[in-house]
Amino acid sequence: MLELKNVVKSFNGKTIINNLNLKIQDGKILTIVGPSGAGKTTLLRCISGLEKIDSGEFLLDGQPFDPYESRDNESVIGVVFQDFQLFPNLSVIDNITLAPINVLHQKETEAKERVQNIIERLDLTKFVEQYPYQLSGGQKQRVAIARALAMNPSILCYDEPTSALDPELRNEVSKLILDLKENGITQVIITHDIEFADKVADDTLTVKPVD
Amino acid sequence: MFNINYISEIIPSLLSGASMTLQVFCWTxxxxxxxxxxLALGLVSKFKPFQAIISAYVWLMRGTPLLLQLIFIFYGLPTVGIVFPRYEAALLAFILNYAAYFAEIFRGGLQSVDKGQYEAGRVLQMTYWQTTKKVILPQVAKIVLPSIGNEVINLVKDSSLVYVIGIGDLLRAGNVAAARDVTLVPFILVGIMYLILTGICTFLLRKVEKHYSYFK
Structure with a gap:
């Protein structure tokens, strides 16, 4: 479980996150909804360690945890970016195994073997040798999810997972996210798509701009 | 006019000129x-004074003629007691000048890679250098190759400027023969040799570009 206590974050004197308290339960899906400018993305960037919080603390399974500093491979916060940010110079399989090989120091064959079930679960078997430019938006998103899962994250975060996709794909994404939940993966989803949020959420945090 | 005997007579001196041209080219x-x-890393660094100094350097090098820089180093600096031999003076001028152009090209390349790529590397627990090496640099290389290619071709031809400080390059060899024998032939041969040199460069650059065409 990840717990946020009195988290404060401001940019240039403007408070974006004001004393936020939040619990993210293991194996559950938390959606964070709210209008643009409410600080949803900032919150996700703080949880995933891309921004340093000004004050407050994080507790991961009861232990103090600083995502900004943490280099602990046991407590990774995975991120699926809105624009996916796949590595264009690497094939799908190399995108997925790059971090396991370089960070977890797995051998290439071992890394490929270990991610096999992730690839099958996300229906990517046919695409492993292709490059990101050859994939559709939905396929890119699944590669981004697979790449994050390969690091065995404690929590998987999504920034607006439906915004870059065709509307018809929305149902597929919610199915996929619920399927990952079945597999015990804790997920945090930022979205402004209320209907989508209702479909997948166990808990919902509604944020609004700080006055 | 195109007398085979005459051509075979002057070819050795042209070839030795061409070898000087190649040396200047390769070292540069x-x-x-x-x-x-x-320099490019300095241009994108967050340390402002460093950035300002290198920007000024790039402005100076790109804003004045290479010919002036060459003359300045070889004929100008000795008046204040700094003497470089011809060949060294030529290399120094060319390297300082071309580095400024390459710095700008690399800066553009580095800045055109999405910052999100670093963040993607970071959330995968990769270090800055791992991400730079495995993800950023291959993308930069692909982006900058066509511009680098342009400069490479330019350099083959610019190397003829060493003529003014009395280095025996390809152009000078041709000029000497033409003045001595009062004929156009050496100039035409020199032109053909430059075409061959730039042709080889173009071919090699295409090969490298092709190597990077596997991704977009």
Whole structure:
């Protein structure tokens, strides 16, 4: 479980996150909804360690945890970016195994073997040798999810997972996210798509701009 | 006019001129590419004074003629007691000048890679250098190759400027023969040799570009 206590974050004197308290339960899906400018993305960037919080603390399974500093491979916060940010110079399989090989120091064959079930679960078997430019938006998103899962994250975060996709794909994404939940993966989803949020959420945090 | 005997007579001197041209070319490429990478890192660094100094350097080098720089180093600096031999003076001028162009090209390349790529590497727990090496640099290389190619072709031809400080390059060899024998033939041969040199460069650059065409 990840717990946020009195988290404060401001940019240039403007408070974006004001004393936020939040619990993210293991194996559950938390959606964070709210209008643009409410600080949803900032919150996700703080949880995933891309921004340093000004004050407050994080507790991961009861232990103090600083995502900004943490280099602990046991407590990774995975991120699926809105624009996916796949590595264009690497094939799908190399995108997925790059971090396991370089960070977890797995051998290439071992890394490929270990991610096999992730690839099958996300229906990517046919695409492993292709490059990101050859994939559709939905396929890119699944590669981004697979790449994050390969690091065995404690929590998987999504920034607006439906915004870059065709509307018809929305149902597929919610199915996929619920399927990952079945597999015990804790997920945090930022979205402004209320209907989508209702479909997948166990808990919902509604944020609004700080006055 | 195109007398085979005459051509075979002057070819050796043209070839030795061409070898000087190639030497200047090769050392300049090596020196200025390496220096250019460091200058580019300075241009994108967050340390402002460093950035300002290198920007001024780039402005100076790109804003004045290479010919002036060459003359300045070889004929100008000795008046204040700094003397370089011809060949060294030529290499110094060319490397300093071309490094400025390469620095700008690399800077553009580095800045055109999405910042999100670093963040993607970071959330995968990769270090800055791992991400730079495995993800950023291959993308930069692909982006900058066509511009680098342009400069490489330019350099083959610019190397003829060493003529003014009395270095025996390809152009000078041709000029000497033409003045001595009062004929156009050496100039035409010199032109053909430059075409061959730039042709080889173009071919090699295409090969490298093709190597990087596997991704977009």
């Amino acid at each position: 490429i090596v020196g200025s590419l390496i220096l250019g990478v460091f």
